[in-house]
Amino acid sequence: MATSPHSQADPAVAEPAAGATPAFSPLYQQIKELILQSLQSGEWKPGEAIPSEMDLAARFRVSQGTVRKAIDELAADNLVIRRQGKGTFVATHAEQHVRYRFLKLMPDSGDRDSEGPAQRAVLDCKRVRASAEVARALALRTGDPVIQVRRVLSFGGVPTILEDLWLPGNAFKGLTAEQAAGYQGPTYAMFELEFGVRMVRAEEKIRAVLPDPQQAAALKVSQQMPLLSVERIAYTYNDVPMELRRGLYRTDTHHYRNDLN
Template sequence: MSRPPLKPSNRTPIRQAAVSPTFSPLYRQIKELMVRALGAGEWAPGAAIPSESELAVRFGVSQGTVRKAIDEMAAENLLVRRQGKGTFVASHNDPRSFYRFLRLTPDDGAVRQARSEPLSCRNAAATDTVARVLRLQVGDPVVVLERLLRFDGDPVVLDEIILPADIFGTLTLDMLKHADRSLYSVFESQFAVRMIRAEERLRAVAADVQVASLLGVAEGDPLLLVERVTYTYGDRPVEWRRGRYATGHYHYFNELS
């Protein structure tokens, strides 16, 4: 007999009932409640979550059910297990996740030191395309920034990044220039936004005069255009990024399984 969706107990600050249909596995219902807690900021990035036994009591299920929910969240990089220490909310401040979404690899396999160089940060109005991608209204305010990503000093990626101003409206070029962490770490620490997943589309383009000058290539040289839409909790798109990659000594690498 299928069990009805769970509701959090009176001890939990989450007030919404689970909206999963009755045929949803029980652990998935627990996962949904935990993701809502993450989105509501109940557990901050880098913070430890309650133990499996505490969560089992909270949700009125077995520890095995909680463990299965946590396993799936860890596989999706929402949580991080640390041997002997517990389970923590994943954070962009973890050096292992600095370039989690960057799939650019040197041809020789050597490790290269990456550095972000902000170029501009301005306010703009959402065009038809921007509004469609970020689920905004045409004319809504957005923030547009450009930055170079250098590897061992060499410019390799030129990014144009568009962000909804209702979240990132106070972002400034000075803030970016003085940041000593990855861009997503800045978004997380300054705006409480964590990037959960991304969708990318790749195509080949030719370098125009301005892009060629910034990337140190010849006009007309082939570049890899990587368009990325990044989502936060609640599957809300919060970033549209268009990166032009100089692949003279680098390649795009993605492991499939």
């Protein structure tokens, strides 16, 4: 990273290694990375306030405007939330307005609140060895331990989503079917609270498929009903993959909606 332009070197910015070509970046980007490091290390937990812009400016020996610009980008990335008159807080999936950030399936009525929260039925939760495909998605080695969860999400008593999840075994050690089914809030909020893992972004691939007999039975549909297959890899800070999720969505009363900005 480049050094601070102040007369006294910024202690938070590392000097490049001897012989290395320095990778220059704007100072606010360097401060953003330092704040990200604190988020990743758990210095500030989801839902907690981070220090004020003035305190962070003093900590990193930069201007308050530089800190503000760094926080602007973190807020745009949904990593922190500004609250007028209260400060800036680490974003959390427990927040009401973001709890459906990663669930794009909407009822055709358009009113998600009218159908209430999803009812979760965990069909299986076990510790297994990662296949080559799962290991590749989660940046693990083939044979590394992973937690595999299969569950059905129902809305209004109608089974609507069949999901398979794979999670790194070390990060989610001890996860049980009772824990996965019993938590009343969003699953990602439970991951934050119980395992200290915050999902900050995800990539999805979508295609139309027909269910096999087992999948059709779980969703109570015929094998001729087209389903939406959604494969997601969710990442925590610094683009570390922490979940592979494959879901089959019924779309007879729901649709997939994504807002593009």
